[in-house]
Amino acid sequence: MVRFGRMRARALAGMAALAVTVLGAALLRPAPVAADPTTVDASILDQAGDRLFPEGKHIYQANCAACHDQGVGRAPQFTILRYMSPEAIHRALTTGVMRQQAAALTEDQKVQVAQFLSSRKLAPVTAPVPLAMCSGKAATFDRSEPPVFAGWGLDLAGTHTIPSAVGGLSPANVGKLKLKWSFGFAGSERMRSQPSLAGGAIFLGSHTGDVFALDRATGCVRWHFQAAAEVRTAVVIAPWQVGDAGAAPLAYFGDVRGVLYALDAFTGALKWKVTADEHPAAVITAAPSLYQGTLFVPVSSLEEASATAPGYKCCTFRGSVLALDAATGAVKWRSWMVPEPKPLAGSSNGDEHFGPSGAAVWNSPAIDALRGQLTIDTGDNYTHPVTDYGDAILALDLATGAVRWHYQATKGDAWNVACMVAGNTNCPEDAGPDFDFGAGTILARDRAGKDIVLAGQKSSFVYALDPASGKLLWQTRLGRGGAAGGVNFGMAAMDGAVFAPVSDMFTGVPSEVPGRPGVHALDIATGKELWYTRVGPDCDAAPRTCVAGTSGSLSATNGMVMVGADDGRVLILDAKDGRTLWSFDTAQPLQTVNGVPAHGGSISGGVAPIAYKGELIVASGYAFGAKKAGNALLVFGTE
Numbered sequence: 001m002v003r004f005g006r007m008r009a010r011a012l013a014g015m016a017a018l019a020v021t022v023l024g025a026a027l028l029r030p031a032p033v034a035a036d037p038t039t040v041d042a043s044i045l046d047q048a049g050d051r052l053f054p055e056g057k058h059i060y061q062a063n064c065a066a067c068h069d070q071g072v073g074r075a076p077q078f079t080i081l082r083y084m085s086p087e088a089i090h091r092a093l094t095t096g097v098m099r100q101q102a103a104a105l106t107e108d109q110k111v112q113v114a115q116f117l118s119s120r121k122l123a124p125v126t127a128p129v130p131l132a133m134c135s136g137k138a139a140t141f142d143r144s145e146p147p148v149f150a151g152w153g154l155d156l157a158g159t160h161t162i163p164s165a166v167g168g169l170s171p172a173n174v175g176k177l178k179l180k181w182s183f184g185f186a187g188s189e190r191m192r193s194q195p196s197l198a199g200g201a202i203f204l205g206s207h208t209g210d211v212f213a214l215d216r217a218t219g220c221v222r223w224h225f226q227a228a229a230e231v232r233t234a235v236v237i238a239p240w241q242v243g244d245a246g247a248a249p250l251a252y253f254g255d256v257r258g259v260l261y262a263l264d265a266f267t268g269a270l271k272w273k274v275t276a277d278e279h280p281a282a283v284i285t286a287a288p289s290l291y292q293g294t295l296f297v298p299v300s301s302l303e304e305a306s307a308t309a310p311g312y313k314c315c316t317f318r319g320s321v322l323a324l325d326a327a328t329g330a331v332k333w334r335s336w337m338v339p340e341p342k343p344l345a346g347s348s349n350g351d352e353h354f355g356p357s358g359a360a361v362w363n364s365p366a367i368d369a370l371r372g373q374l375t376i377d378t379g380d381n382y383t384h385p386v387t388d389y390g391d392a393i394l395a396l397d398l399a400t401g402a403v404r405w406h407y408q409a410t411k412g413d414a415w416n417v418a419c420m421v422a423g424n425t426n427c428p429e430d431a432g433p434d435f436d437f438g439a440g441t442i443l444a445r446d447r448a449g450k451d452i453v454l455a456g457q458k459s460s461f462v463y464a465l466d467p468a469s470g471k472l473l474w475q476t477r478l479g480r481g482g483a484a485g486g487v488n489f490g491m492a493a494m495d496g497a498v499f500a501p502v503s504d505m506f507t508g509v510p511s512e513v514p515g516r517p518g519v520h521a522l523d524i525a526t527g528k529e530l531w532y533t534r535v536g537p538d539c540d541a542a543p544r545t546c547v548a549g550t551s552g553s554l555s556a557t558n559g560m561v562m563v564g565a566d567d568g569r570v571l572i573l574d575a576k577d578g579r580t581l582w583s584f585d586t587a588q589p590l591q592t593v594n595g596v597p598a599h600g601g602s603i604s605g606g607v608a609p610i611a612y613k614g615e616l617i618v619a620s621g622y623a624f625g626a627k628k629a630g631n632a633l634l635v636f637g638t639e
C-alpha cells in the first residue's frame, strides 16, 4: 500500500474489513484556538454533531467511515460531508448516489446519520416554505442590463471598486439608506456567496447549495437551482450585448465538493458541470474569473482538516488553477501549484505520509489583459517537503498556465489542522505559522498611473509587486496576524489607496504586536498607512468569545469604503480618513419577503457589500468559531 494518490485509494477500497476508524473530530480536545477562516472551518472542530446525534455517529462509523474518512474513490471526506445540509445527505441516501450503500439502513437511521454529519436537525419534509416565485414583469430578465460587474472582484483587475455612476451612493445620500427588503435562506447558517447583478436580478448561492436568481426590486424568485453541496462562490454571469434578443448567457459557480456548474442565466437550467479536481477533499471556495470565453477556476481543499483523522494518510491535495472553455467546460490547461506527491521516507511502518502537498488557491484570479497573465496567491504546504509556490503570489500565462514569476512571502510553512491536536503524527515537523494567502490579488494603479500587484496575507502583511517581474516594491505590516488573523478574504483599491480588512482574532500565539482589527488604508505607491479604523469591541478581556474585526471582503465607491464586520454591522467609511458615515446592525431578526425566518450575523467570507443604483446589497451570516450565524440577504435603498 506504499502508493500514493488515487492508486492508494483504490487499494483501500478493496480492503473489506477495514477497521472502523475513530473520527478525528471526536478525539479533538476543545479547540485550543479558533480555527483559521480560509483553510479551516471552526465548525470542523465543533463537536455539536457528536453531542446531539450520538446514534448517528455510530451509524456513520459502522457504515460510512471506511470509505469517507479516507476519501476512497471520490468519496467526499468526512470534513466535506460536514458542510452538506442534512436534507442533501438524506437525499443522497434515499434517492441519490448513496442509496445502494444505505440500503440496509432504516429511514430513522438515515435521518440520524444525516443529522450527525451536519450537526443539524433535518427540516420536516411536510412543511417546506414554498418558494415565492415571481410572476409577470418581475419574472422577466431585462436584456438591457448585462452583468453589472465582471465577477467576484467586480472588475477584471479585482479592485472591488464600483464606479460612482454605477453605485449611486455618495457621502451625501448614505445617511438615507434604509432596509427595503430581506430574503431568508432556510437551513443556512452562513452566507459566503457575494451577490452578483444582471438583468434586474440578484444571483447568489448558499450554505444549503440552493442557488437563486431573485428579482432585485422585490426579492421574488426568478429561478432556483439545487447544487449538491454548499456554494461559497459568487455567481459569475457571462456578458451580453444590450438588447441582444438571442443572448443566452451562462451563470457559473462552484460548490464545496469541487464541482463547477454552468447554468442558463435566464432560466437556471443546468448546461454543464465539471469536477474541477478528483481529489476527495477538493473545494471551490472562490468564484472563477471569466475572460474572453475562458473560465479560470481556482481550486482549494479541506484536506488540512482531513489530516486530523487518526490514520489519515496525509496529504495528497495539490492546489491548482484550471482553465475551462466557458461554453462547454472543456479543459484548456491546468497549472499545479506543487509537484505530484510521493510517499515520504518512513512511510512503510503503516504511518504513511505524502508530500509535497497543499498550496491551495482560495481566490479569484485577477486578469492582467495588458501582460496576458493572471495573478493569484496561495495557501501553505500541508506536508514536507515545502515548495516554492506555497504562501506565494504568482503570475500565470493566460494562454498556457505557465508560471511567469512567483514571489514567496513565507518560506517553509508546512502546516495542517493536525497541528492543533496533541500528539497527532500528521502535523509536520517544524510546523509553520499557517500564513496562507486567502484574499484575492489586485492589479491596482497608483496615483501616477503605475500598475502594481497587491496581495494581503493572514500574517497581516500587505505586499506590492511589479506586475512584469514579480519584484517586491514594498511590504507593510498592518497588525498582529496569525492563523485566523490579518487579511482573510479580500481588499479593495481606489484613487491610489488600498483598503484592507483585518481580522486579527485571538489565536493564543504570543505576539509582541497588538491586534489591530478593522479597516486599514495604505498608499499604493509607498505602502505608508493613511489611516486605520478599529472595528468592533476591544476583545482583550474575553478573547475566545468576543468578536471584533473585519474578516470578509470590502468594496469601495465614490470616496467611500463599504465593509461587513464580524460583529454583524455593515459600515460605510469615508475613504479619506476612515470616519464612519453610516452603519447598520444586521445581527437581528428580520422580516423577510419569502417568509423564511431569518437574521443576519457576522459578514464575512467572500462577501463584500455591493452598491448599485443607490442601493446597498449585502449577504449576512457566518457561523464559524465564535462568529455569528445568519441566513439573510439584505437590500437597502436611499428612497
Ligand code: HEC
Pocket (backbone or CB within 6 Å): 059, 060, 063, 064, 065, 066, 067, 068, 072, 073, 074, 075, 076, 081, 084, 088, 089, 092, 093, 096, 097, 098, 101, 102, 113, 114, 228, 229, 257
Ligand atoms: C463503499 C464506499 C462508500 C460507503 C460505504 C459510503 N459511501 Fe458515500 N460516497 C462514496 C463515494 C465513492 C461517493 C462519491 C460518489 C460520486 O461522486 O459519484 C460518495 C458520496 C457520498 C455523498 C455525496 C452525495 C452527493 O450527492 O454529493 C454523501 C452525502 C455520502 N456519500 C454519504 C454517505 C453516508 C452517510 C454513508 C453511510 C451510510 C456512505 N456515504 C457510505 C463511497 C461510499
